[in-house]
Amino acid sequence: MYDFLQYEFIQRALITAVLVSIVCGVVGSYVVIKRIVSLSGAISHAAFGGVGLGYFLTVNPVLAAIPFSIASAMAIGGVEKKVNISADTAMGILWSVGMALGVIFINLTPGYAPDLFSYLFGDILTVTNSDLLIMLTLDLIIITTVYIFRREFLAVSFDEEFSTVVGLPSLPIYMLLLALVALSVVVLMKVVGIILLIALFTIPAAISKQYTHNLTKLMSLATIIGIILASVGIILSYIFNLASGATIVMVLAAAFLISYYLKD
Amino acid sequence: MKAVEFNHVNMKYNEQYVLQDINFSIKEKDFMAIIGPNGGGKSTILKIILGLLTPDDGEVKVFGRDPKHARDLMGYLPQNLSFDPQFPISVYETVLTGRYHGLFKSYKQSDEEAVIQALNDVEMQDFKDRQIGKLSGGQMQRVFIARAIVRNPKLLLMDEPMASIDPDMQSSFYKLMSQLKDEMAIVLVSHDVGAVSTHVDKIACLNRELFYHGPVEDSARGLEEIYHCPIDLISHGIPHRVLREH
Ligand SMILES: Nc1ncnc2c1ncn2[C@@H]1O[C@H](COP(=O)(O)OP(=O)(O)OP(=O)(O)O)[C@@H](O)[C@H]1O
Ligand SMILES: [Mg+2]
Numbered sequence: 077m078y079d080f081l082q083y084e085f086i087q088r089a090l091i092t093a094v095l096v097s098i099v100c101g102v103v104g105s106y107v108v109i110k111r112i113v114s115l116s117g118a119i120s121h122a123a124f125g126g127v128g129l130g131y132f133l134t135v136n137p138v139l140a141a142i143p144f145s146i147a148s149a150m151a152i153g154g155v156e157k158k159v160n161i162s163a164d165t166a167m168g169i170l171w172s173v174g175m176a177l178g179v180i181f182i183n184l185t186p187g188y189a190p191d192l193f194s195y196l197f198g199d200i201l202t203v204t205n206s207d208l209l210i211m212l213t214l215d216l217i218i219i220t221t222v223y224i225f226r227r228e229f230l231a232v233s234f235d236e237e238f239s240t241v242v243g244l245p246s247l248p249i250y251m252l253l254l255a256l257v258a259l260s261v262v263v264l265m266k267v268v269g270i271i272l273l274i275a276l277f278t279i280p281a282a283i284s285k286q287y288t289h290n291l292t293k294l295m296s297l298a299t300i301i302g303i304i305l306a307s308v309g310i311i312l313s314y315i316f317n318l319a320s321g322a323t324i325v326m327v328l329a330a331a332f333l334i335s336y337y338l339k340d
Numbered sequence: 341m342k343a344v345e346f347n348h349v350n351m352k353y354n355e356q357y358v359l360q361d362i363n364f365s366i367k368e369k370d371f372m373a374i375i376g377p378n379g380g381g382k383s384t385i386l387k388i389i390l391g392l393l394t395p396d397d398g399e400v401k402v403f404g405r406d407p408k409h410a411r412d413l414m415g416y417l418p419q420n421l422s423f424d425p426q427f428p429i430s431v432y433e434t435v436l437t438g439r440y441h442g443l444f445k446s447y448k449q450s451d452e453e454a455v456i457q458a459l460n461d462v463e464m465q466d467f468k469d470r471q472i473g474k475l476s477g478g479q480m481q482r483v484f485i486a487r488a489i490v491r492n493p494k495l496l497l498m499d500e501p502m503a504s505i506d507p508d509m510q511s512s513f514y515k516l517m518s519q520l521k522d523e524m525a526i527v528l529v530s531h532d533v534g535a536v537s538t539h540v541d542k543i544a545c546l547n548r549e550l551f552y553h554g555p556v557e558d559s560a561r562g563l564e565e566i567y568h569c570p571i572d573l574i575s576h577g578i579p580h581r582v583l584r585e586h
Binding site (some may be wrong): 094 | 382392411414423424426427433434437438440442443444447471473487492531578
């Protein structure tokens with residue numbers, strides 16, 4: 077057992093599982109309770125534009141995805157609140173335009189994109205040390221922001237209109253929450269992939285929500301469940317030589333079904 | 341100073357007037373009911389007072405200020421709230437949001453006391469740690485009434501506070517209102533004209549236009565005929581129901 081932990085792969089996998097689960101637990105809880113799951117899905121797909129841009133500019137695509145996903149989050153949030161387009165339509169458009177931009181950037185880039193697949197479907201083996209550093213930094217930013225704005229996020233998630241009435245800047249706070257979703261997307265991207273990440277983002281919180289009605293406990297529980305399930309997924313993907321993203325999603329889906337079965 | 345003043349206010353949705361040339365004012369410590377048919381614009385008026393909606397024309401002042409800048413003086417009970425019944429928030433935390441002070445400012449001891457007091461007022465103190473989704477409709481309504489009054493506002497706006505409240509609670513609700521009306525102006529939207537008219541001082545009758553606004557007593561005199569507003573004031577000793585289908 078102890079020997080097992082000495083493999084660099086396993087160590088890296090566990091670190092990754094923790095980094096990934098923190099965002100699932102903390103931001104994922106808001107996504108689930110504020111019911112912005114599909115909006116988060118749209119942000120994650122739009123982030124692919126940033127990945128393409130990264131290839132094109134030859135900078136780390138994970139880094140390039142940060143401004144891109146934040147900008148798309150702001151665009152969706154802004155359109156949803158201000159313009160007379162249904163949020164549903166806006167999300168659909170941004171979703172595909174982001175991905176299309178990514179494809180075009182990659183087309184424009186000479187040579188071919190070696191680990192493109194890992195951005196789309198996730199592959200733990202392609203997570204580099206600098207990726208880990210980026211993930212760690214984003215985790216710290218996310219936790220600090222949530223700690224500072226915990227009162228506002230709770231109030232806005234529960235009742236935006238009433239929050240406005242008590243003098244809370246609801247729209248900026250909502251936008252900030254979407255920005256955190258965008259950063260979370262970047263953290264999750266390489267491990268589980270843009271296309272699959274919404275499952276990892278929401279399932280740990282959805283499972284935990286059945287067992288507590290306190291937000292802090294919900295976040296902690298979702299983080300722990302996330303660590304366990306992501307680790308299991310990562311290790312299984314290694315053993316069976318499968319992409320980590322798809323394996324993690326299958327583990328999550330199984331856990332989700334079991335938790336509902338046990339609850340009844 | 342007037343608590344609320346409307347001067348020639350028009351409000352349109354998609355080129356359709358929902359409020360037309362509304363003029364009225366509410367004095368400090370007035371207790372007023374807004375009555376009128378579904379779609380008459382009652383909720384819209386409250387949202388304009390709160391600065392949540394901006395009218396197309398006219399002027400609205402709340403305590404002499406722009407509505408958006410008078411929010412610290414207002415308490416609000418929305419008409420209907422839809423939320424996930426599993427939402428992770430307790431009764432106590434829900435009411436506490438009514439005491440929000442601003443960014444980076446935590447809740448204080450006095451806020452906690454105010455929450456307990458407000459929960460006592462609506463007789464929900466025993467449920468303070470209950471998850472909000474695990475209450476009955478009427479209990480939930482009481483919690484939201486507590487959330488509206490917890491800030492000790494100078495103007496309390498309540499949209500259909502009687503929805504799903506049982507008769508026992510209704511009488512204690514009016515008792516609570518009669519205590520509060522010495523400290524604040526109260527505006528409540530209601531359909532139950534009979535019950536309301538025995539408690540409030542003033543009635544506003546709204547159906548896109550403001551057909552009547554004034555003391556309850558005067559409103560009883562054939563209001564329906566004069567102002568085209570269906571109204572039932574049986575409880576005021578009018579021998580026959582003055583209610584007519586349109
Ligand atoms: N967001 C909106 N978009 C378009 N029309 C709206 C909107 N909100 C309200 N309306 C219209 O404005 C009118 C007034 O609505 P309002 O909610 O103020 O009525 P109300 O008097 O509160 O009715 P009820 O008794 O049913 O609560 C209605 O005709 C309604 O259709
Ligand atoms: Mg209404």
